[in-house]
Amino acid sequence: MGLLRGLRSWLDERFGWDALIAPLRKKTVPLHRFSYWYFLGGITLFLFIIQVITGILLLLYYRPGASEAFESVQYIMTRVQFGWLIRSIHSWSANLMIFTAFAHMFSVLFFKAYRKPRELTWVSGVILLFLVMGFGFSGYLLPWNTLAFFATKVGTEITGQVPIVGRPMMIFLRGGEEVTGATLTRFFGFHVAVLPGLTTLLILVHLLLVQRLGISVPPKLEAEWKASPAQRREMKFFPNFMLRELMAWYVALGVLGALAAIFPWNLGIKADPFVSAPAGIKPEWYFLFMFQTLKLIPPKVWFIDGEVIGVVVFGLIALLWLLLPFLGRNHPSRVQRWITGIGIFALAYMAGMTVYGHFAQ
Amino acid sequence: MAISHSNGWMLPGGLLGCLMLWAAVATGQTKNSCLDCHSNLPEPLGVTQEKFSHDIHAQKGLTCASCHGGDPTSDDPDKAMSRKAGWKGKIDRKQIPQLCGTCHSDTTYIRQFNPSLRTDQLSQYRTSVHGKRLALGDTKVAVCTDCHSVHDLRAPTDSQSTVNPVNVANTCARCHADANYMAEYKIPTSQFAEYGKSVHHEALVVRGDLSAPTCTTCHGNHGATPPGFASVANVCSTCHVFQAQLFDASPHKEAFSSAGLPGCVTCHSNHGILHPTDELIGTDEKAVCTQCHTEGDAGFVAAGKMKQQLVQLAGAIDGADQILSRAEQSGMEVSQASLDLVQARDVLTKARVTVHSFNVARIESEIKPGMETAAKDYDAGKKAMAEREYRRVGLGVSLVAIALVLVGFRLYLKQIES
Amino acid sequence: MATGDEGMISPADHIDPVPRRQFVELVLGSGVLATVVAFVYPVLRYLVPPKELDLGSDAVVAGRVGELKPNSGKVFRFGNRPGLLIRTAGGDYRAMSATCTHLSCTVQYRDDMQQVWCACHNGHYDLNGRNIAGPPPRPLELYEVQVRGEEIFVRRRREA
Numbered sequence: 001m002g003l004l005r006g007l008r009s010w011l012d013e014r015f016g017w018d019a020l021i022a023p024l025r026k027k028t029v030p031l032h033r034f035s036y037w038y039f040l041g042g043i044t045l046f047l048f049i050i051q052v053i054t055g056i057l058l059l060l061y062y063r064p065g066a067s068e069a070f071e072s073v074q075y076i077m078t079r080v081q082f083g084w085l086i087r088s089i090h091s092w093s094a095n096l097m098i099f100t101a102f103a104h105m106f107s108v109l110f111f112k113a114y115r116k117p118r119e120l121t122w123v124s125g126v127i128l129l130f131l132v133m134g135f136g137f138s139g140y141l142l143p144w145n146t147l148a149f150f151a152t153k154v155g156t157e158i159t160g161q162v163p164i165v166g167r168p169m170m171i172f173l174r175g176g177e178e179v180t181g182a183t184l185t186r187f188f189g190f191h192v193a194v195l196p197g198l199t200t201l202l203i204l205v206h207l208l209l210v211q212r213l214g215i216s217v218p219p220k221l222e223a224e225w226k227a228s229p230a231q232r233r234e235m236k237f238f239p240n241f242m243l244r245e246l247m248a249w250y251v252a253l254g255v256l257g258a259l260a261a262i263f264p265w266n267l268g269i270k271a272d273p274f275v276s277a278p279a280g281i282k283p284e285w286y287f288l289f290m291f292q293t294l295k296l297i298p299p300k301v302w303f304i305d306g307e308v309i310g311v312v313v314f315g316l317i318a319l320l321w322l323l324l325p326f327l328g329r330n331h332p333s334r335v336q337r338w339i340t341g342i343g344i345f346a347l348a349y350m351a352g353m354t355v356y357g358h359f360a361q
Numbered sequence: 362m363a364i365s366h367s368n369g370w371m372l373p374g375g376l377l378g379c380l381m382l383w384a385a386v387a388t389g390q391t392k393n394s395c396l397d398c399h400s401n402l403p404e405p406l407g408v409t410q411e412k413f414s415h416d417i418h419a420q421k422g423l424t425c426a427s428c429h430g431g432d433p434t435s436d437d438p439d440k441a442m443s444r445k446a447g448w449k450g451k452i453d454r455k456q457i458p459q460l461c462g463t464c465h466s467d468t469t470y471i472r473q474f475n476p477s478l479r480t481d482q483l484s485q486y487r488t489s490v491h492g493k494r495l496a497l498g499d500t501k502v503a504v505c506t507d508c509h510s511v512h513d514l515r516a517p518t519d520s521q522s523t524v525n526p527v528n529v530a531n532t533c534a535r536c537h538a539d540a541n542y543m544a545e546y547k548i549p550t551s552q553f554a555e556y557g558k559s560v561h562h563e564a565l566v567v568r569g570d571l572s573a574p575t576c577t578t579c580h581g582n583h584g585a586t587p588p589g590f591a592s593v594a595n596v597c598s599t600c601h602v603f604q605a606q607l608f609d610a611s612p613h614k615e616a617f618s619s620a621g622l623p624g625c626v627t628c629h630s631n632h633g634i635l636h637p638t639d640e641l642i643g644t645d646e647k648a649v650c651t652q653c654h655t656e657g658d659a660g661f662v663a664a665g666k667m668k669q670q671l672v673q674l675a676g677a678i679d680g681a682d683q684i685l686s687r688a689e690q691s692g693m694e695v696s697q698a699s700l701d702l703v704q705a706r707d708v709l710t711k712a713r714v715t716v717h718s719f720n721v722a723r724i725e726s727e728i729k730p731g732m733e734t735a736a737k738d739y740d741a742g743k744k745a746m747a748e749r750e751y752r753r754v755g756l757g758v759s760l761v762a763i764a765l766v767l768v769g770f771r772l773y774l775k776q777i778e779s
Numbered sequence: 780m781a782t783g784d785e786g787m788i789s790p791a792d793h794i795d796p797v798p799r800r801q802f803v804e805l806v807l808g809s810g811v812l813a814t815v816v817a818f819v820y821p822v823l824r825y826l827v828p829p830k831e832l833d834l835g836s837d838a839v840v841a842g843r844v845g846e847l848k849p850n851s852g853k854v855f856r857f858g859n860r861p862g863l864l865i866r867t868a869g870g871d872y873r874a875m876s877a878t879c880t881h882l883s884c885t886v887q888y889r890d891d892m893q894q895v896w897c898a899c900h901n902g903h904y905d906l907n908g909r910n911i912a913g914p915p916p917r918p919l920e921l922y923e924v925q926v927r928g929e930e931i932f933v934r935r936r937r938e939a
Binding site: 057060067079080081082083085086250253 | 814818821822824825826827828829838934
């Protein structure tokens with residue numbers, strides 16, 4: 001510990017370190033029976049950091065390009081020392097991160113942390129959620145195996161259904177009319193450069209906002225505490241909450257290691273565009289609810305294609321989700337009850353459709 | 362052209378028919394008044410236009426009159442079906458081969474249509490059991506139209522043709538599987554049922570592999586005769602070359618021929634040839650060896666040894682395969698070992714052919730490298746499983762370290778919060 | 780997390796605060812060190828490139844120029860299956876799958892017949908992989924051959 005103190009004074013003399021982290025020292029976290037939910041954002045951040053580290057390590061051996069991608073992943077899994085570990089952690093962490101991102105979003109929704117003045121935190125968060133799903137979609141193709149190839153084909157096909165801009169969007173995503181090696185190169189660029197850049201920027205914005213605005217408290221509790229301030233309980237962020245968060249991060253690390261060692265991610269079969277799609281192609285679980293919904297819509301509603309309707313509806317819902325905090329400013333409490341209701345419905349729908357999609361033929 | 366002695370009108374009628382054909386072909390038109398009435402008549406007089414359109418003779422420009430005689434240009438039934446015009450009416454069964462042979466044995470004539478078509482069918486037919494019996498007056502036997510159909514006769518390459526290789530067995534079975542029909546001939550009628558169970562049937566009819574045999578492949582088509590006891594092995598060896606060569610060099614060849622037993626068929630059957638398994642060889646009741654060999658004789662001992670060799674290798678390959686699969690399912694990389702195992706399987710396949718030499722030493726020397734490969738691959742599988750264990754141990758160590766940190770954090774928190 | 784505590788409380792009452800703090804620091808410090816090592820060790824091993832040259836592209840080096848005399852062949856590893864590299868009597872190279880389409884034995888090149896032959900059941904294929912005699916029902920899949928410098932590369936025919 002003496003070593004740490006010495007380091008701190010060295011940094012302070014050169015960076016003004018103490019003054020810089022002073023607000024952090026003052027930061028507090030509200031303490032109540034739902035406080036554990038506050039961990040979710042941090043865990044998502046931790047998993048992102050893991051993704052960056054393992055992603056950079058994978059970059060040392062991965063080769064984008066239809067003739068080399070699959071073989072390079074095979075090489076990582078079989079020849080590189082602990083390559084299996086790095087790659088499996090990367091794949092598992094990706095799935096876990098999407099799960100925690102959704103959980104974080106829903107917990108913020110139900111605890112109504114999006115209320116004024118935190119609207120922009122919500123907006124940046126929803127955009128981050130979309131970016132994370134974009135990470136998942138682009139990353140999934142990179143091993144260039146059969147399942148990934150056809151899942152990408154189907155996914156980009158559905159994008160093409162958006163009216164007017166759909167087709168140009170699809171060609172932009174695919175790097176051409178069809179899914180080819182050009183798509184792989186493009187997705188690689190998105191996955192390692194474009195998306196990380198945007199995500200890092202937005203994370204900084206998101207964290208800055210959280211730092212500046214403090215941690216929100218659920219409305220009922222807020223009202224209680226306003227009435228009797230003595231009841232308010234808080235915990236210092238540094239070091240108390242932070243240490244607890246670190247514990248959660250260590251648990252997450254342990255879970256990741258266990259998953260990677262016991263259920264290593266498989267290679268699959270190398271993609272061959274001339275072979276017909278295997279039966280029952282499905283996207284990864286986080287897209288299943290949308291995929292299953294589209295399958296259930298009849299082929300034609302009126303004169304419009306069923307898929308177009310599905311895609312447009314999802315697009316509108318996404319837009320609505322983004323602008324949630326700005327809806328119904330005039331009747332906040334009523335709108336909030338509606339939002340809670342819609343949130344419960346959305347959660348149930350997504351969970352139900354995911355399970356249905358998993359077991360459907 | 363063959364001249365029939367029973368009807369003096371044949372020759373002029375035939376000539377007139379040919380003249381008609383020449384006229385029709387020359388003018389590019391084939392008026393066929395016969396069909397105008399007969400397409401509306403019920404069976405057996407009726408032949409629909411649709412049915413006749415599938416007939417290859419019709420497609421080549423022949424008409425009813427080409428075989429039945431008469432005048433196809435006239436719409437008056439009396440004129441069309443007049444004896445003067447050479448009308449023959451329904452062709453007598455005994456006359457059918459000859460009638461078909463009028464054209465199909467005439468090389469010059471057939472050359473106009475298909476120069477590579479054979480013209481020896483009639484002469485072959487006359488050597489066959491069917492042909493010989495027909496000459497003696499038995500009209501129950503097959504004639505041309507029974508197998509080839511008539512009025513909707515398709516080329517053998519047509520998948521719907523009754524004589525397309527895939528359909529041949531069904532065609533033969535129409536008589537040869539009918540116990541009542543065949544009662545007087547005192548030959549078995551189980552061949553079709555037996556063939557239906559065989560690997561050849563599975564290959565040809567089910568999988569469409571045209572290299573597999575059907576009835577006519579071994580018995581001949583026009584000259585259909587069963588191969589004799591002495592020659593049936595020759596028929597099998599046309600395709601199963603290695604097995605036949607090995608067998609001929611083996612002690613069984615002499616033993617079988619002096620015992621009057623046909624090669625191949627004695628162990629594998631003739632029609633119901635099932636896929637051979639390792640059960641076929643050995644010393645238990647299911648094995649064919651015990652039909653002749655008994656406990657203690659040299660053959661019995663050899664059979665036991667050969668069986669043991671095959672079973673040993675099959676077991677070793679299986680064991681290696683299982684451990685490699687388990688390793689692969691746990692995420693280990695075992696592709697090189699799986700590839701090497703293919704070689705061991707090759708050895709087993711070859712050994713199962715070498716069995717036909719009935720030479721134990723030879724089989725042993727073939728099996729040995731296979732066993733070595735299988736053992737090597739098993740070791741590779743074990744190594745992969747060991748790596749799997751190593752990973753789990755590593756995980757355990759990391760989890761212990763993490764638990765230690767968590768305990769430490771807990772204590773530290775307690776400390777600073779008290 | 781909770782299990783360790785109960786055991787710690789009673790002895791802690793008898794030990795005075797500073798050694799207790801040192802004990803906690805020890806546990807925490809060694810734990811963190813252990814996890815850091817457990818994390819850093821695999822990463823360091825990972826960074827060291829393996830000895831085996833990469834399974835780079837789906838083009839495999841099947842042989843070197845000069846290795847095969849005219850009218851001879853060799854079996855090489857192509858992915859997870861055997862492949863056959865042939866140098867014809869005329870000197871040019873052909874490559875095809877070496878897995879017989881009959882019962883999956885490994886085929887070989889026969890220089891006396893200038894054909895590809897399967898020893899298991901006497902299957903014959905011509906130099907274009909077409910099954911010409913014996914039981915094989917389908918031809919052998921042909922591969923593309925490219926001579927680059929001293930090495931002969933074989934890759935699957937289709938391009939993604």
